[in-house]
Amino acid sequence: MVKIVFVCKTFTADKQKWTYLDKDGDQSLSYEEFRKFLRPEDQNDLRKIEINSIIKEYDEDNDGKVSSDEYLKMTGKYIKNRRS
Numbered sequence: 001m002v003k004i005v006f007v008c009k010t011f012t013a014d015k016q017k018w019t020y021l022d023k024d025g026d027q028s029l030s031y032e033e034f035r036k037f038l039r040p041e042d043q044n045d046l047r048k049i050e051i052n053s054i055i056k057e058y059d060e061d062n063d064g065k066v067s068s069d070e071y072l073k074m075t076g077k078y079i080k081n082r083r084s
């Protein structure tokens, strides 16, 4: 169960990165583009996209920040999912 949640979460971040890299919009990435996709840590703009989309998942009140409550709620959700 927790694995499915994790995959969905990763997919959101991946989709953002994919859309950003796919400049011609044909849903495919060239070798160069895919290389960046796989190594976002080498690209400042891609890292930003990745981190922003993760923050968005955690940020329930949409203030652009992850409070400790939001973080605990999120991680608590995962723990609950793992048990079910």
Ligand SMILES: [Ca+2]
Residues within 6 Å of the ligand: 022, 023, 024, 025, 026, 027, 028, 029, 030
């Ligand atoms: Ca393309």
Ligand SMILES: [Ca+2]
Residues within 6 Å of the ligand: 058, 059, 060, 061, 062, 063, 064, 065, 066, 067, 070
């Ligand atoms: Ca927040």
